[in-house]
Amino acid sequence: DGGITQSPKYLFRKEGQNVTLSCEQNLNHDAMYWYRQDPGQGLRLIYYSQIVNDFQKGDIAEGYSVSREKKESFPLTVTSAQKNPTAFYLCASRISGTGGNEQFFGPGTRLTVL
Amino acid sequence: AQKVTQAQTEISVVEKEDVTLDCVYETRDTTYYLFWYKQPPSGELVFLIRRNSFDEQNEISGRYSWNFQKSTSSFNFTITASQVVDSAVYFCALSEAWDDMRFGAGTRLTVKP
Numbered sequence: 001d002g003g004i005t006q007s008p009k010y011l012f013r014k015e016g017q018n019v020t021l022s023c024e025q026n027l028n029h030d031a032m033y034w035y036r037q038d039p040g041q042g043l044r045l046i047y048y049s050q051i052v053n054d055f056q057k058g059d060i061a062e063g064y065s066v067s068r069e070k071k072e073s074f075p076l077t078v079t080s081a082q083k084n085p086t087a088f089y090l091c092a093s094r095i096s097g098t099g100g101n102e103q104f105f106g107p108g109t110r111l112t113v114l
Numbered sequence: 115a116q117k118v119t120q121a122q123t124e125i126s127v128v129e130k131e132d133v134t135l136d137c138v139y140e141t142r143d144t145t146y147y148l149f150w151y152k153q154p155p156s157g158e159l160v161f162l163i164r165r166n167s168f169d170e171q172n173e174i175s176g177r178y179s180w181n182f183q184k185s186t187s188s189f190n191f192t193i194t195a196s197q198v199v200d201s202a203v204y205f206c207a208l209s210e211a212w213d214d215m216r217f218g219a220g221t222r223l224t225v226k227p
Contacts, residue, residue, distance in 0.1 A: 033214070040123070042205060042217040043159075058214075088157060100147045100166055103215060105159040 002027045004106035006091050011111045013078070013085070021076045021109045023091035030096035032074035033103060036060060037088040046089075049074055050096050078111065086113045116141045118208045120218035127196055128226050135191040135221045137206030143167075148182065148189045149207040149215065159205065165189065196225045 004025045013019045025032065031050050035043040045058030049068040063082025068074055074093075078085045088110050092103040117140040127133045139148065150162040163173065165182050173180045177194045193200055206218045
């Protein structure tokens with residue numbers, strides 16, 4: 001089955017630690033995205049990548065880093081520089097090109113900083 | 115800059131009632147796309163519909179219908195005869211021709227039995 005997988009589903013981190021969230025897709029999509037969702041709020045874009053080995057900052061990139069070494073993978077690292085990392089993180093992908101293509105989402109990772 | 119407003123933060127209805135979720139958008143582009151997504155308690159966003167700015171025809175899919183009006187910059191979503199399984203957070207989103215998606219804050223719909 002084609003889709004997007006994110007792991008782990010729940011993640012706990014101590015303050016000061018870096019942590020990496022996994023996102024894998026087998027939809028053969030060029031573009032991939034990371035969003036952050038806080039309670040009662042919409043989705044805010046952290047980083048996106050339109051093609052392998054290239055990525056762009058979104059609206060709230062500070063304290064996060066990404067890599068895009070393979071088309072199917074777009075891991076997100078939450079660094080210790082992110083002051084308030086507790087949130088729900090969603091990964092998405094879509095066929096690159098015009099803005100008219102819908103994004104497909106993974107099941108999300110809930111990160112809690114202890 | 116593009117912007118999406120979902121003024122209704124939470125809506126609660128009783129099963130079988132009709133409910134309309136409002137979405138108002140702002141854009142300077144003439145070519146743009148509007149989307150609705152459903153986020154059930156599991157967390158994954160589920161795509162419901164896409165409309166482009168050149169197609170103002172309303173659409174119906176089962177109990178779901180969408181009303182796109184460029185004159186009022188609105189793209190409202192109506193659920194007819196709501197069911198408990200419709201309980202979720204619903205997001206409206208806007209994407210300009212070569213830009214990425216911008217989401218509204220979402221409307222939490224609770225359907226009570």
